[in-house]
Amino acid sequence: MKIEKLTQHIGAELSGVNLAEAARNDDLFGAIRAALLEHKVLFLRDQDISRADHVAFARRFGELEDHPVAGSDPDHPGLVRIYKDETSPPDHYENSWHADTTWREIPQMGAVLRCVACPPVGGDTMWANMERAYDDLADHIRETIAPLMARHSIEASFGARMPAEKRLALKAQYPDAEHPVVRTHPETGRKSLYVCGFTTHFTNFHTAANVRYGQDFAPGGSNLLQYLIGRAQIPEYQVRWRWRPGSMAIWDNRCTQHYAVSDYPPCVRQMERAGIIGDKPF
Secondary structure (H helix, E strand, C coil): EEEECCCCCCCEEECCCCCCCCCCHHHHHHHHHHHHHHHCCCEEECCCHHHHHHHHHHCCCEHHHCCCCCCCCCCCEEEEEEECCCCCCCCCCCCEECCCCCCCCCCCCEEEEEEEECCCCCCCCEEEEHHHHHHHCHHHHHHHHCCEEEEECCCCHHHHHCCCHHHHHHHHHHCCCEEEEEECCCCCCCCCCCCCCCCEEEEECCCCCCCHHHHHHHHHHHHHHHHHHHHCCCCEEEEEECCHHHHEEEEEECCEEEEEEECCCCEEEEEEEEEEEECCCC
């Protein structure tokens, strides 16, 4: 297996490896897992593997989960089908910087994504290193956000375009989750910025340390949150991947965010993603 870094801060391409073999080979899987912790997102080309092998490899990291809105393959639970064709409307959740399922109490640890079909040009995906985004914050901002907690909502994102009754039922099933603004990686111990497109507000900003008068609570907290969410947009923290059929990506959802570039409609783009259950952020 060869590893080629794609940028200084995030992303590496693996060659000379087949993920179907890695699903059965402990040493090979261990090397891939170590590379993932170092580079945060891994890319592979020409992976001619079955859905069963895709799921088997992803399960080496942990159990898989379905998505309450996107559909899964009926024969492979946990393999979410993200299929778009010429009639599909623009998806405003993919083309927003986010970490997957932060609206869950236990968000995903990571995912394994395979390209089935894609346009000849367009439809790239970008990832951002949120550890670096945190490290580069000014000292006084890191001090301010260290104790902060924030809410993440499926109702305000996926539910927003649903009729009210269905939206409220979705929120009842998945109440807003509360997570630390600064997350500690459970394996490396590194800290990362953990707010994204699913984050609606801080829950403990309105204190004497941050607010002098009640009037400055709303703009103070909102402006800080939007500044932090915007850190993912800095190019120096990013890697961009151009898809081809048979290409795959593996990413650590605990310290990265991603953005699916919606510059391809009307066109066919079919992706299959195995999302891996993670742990409660701390």
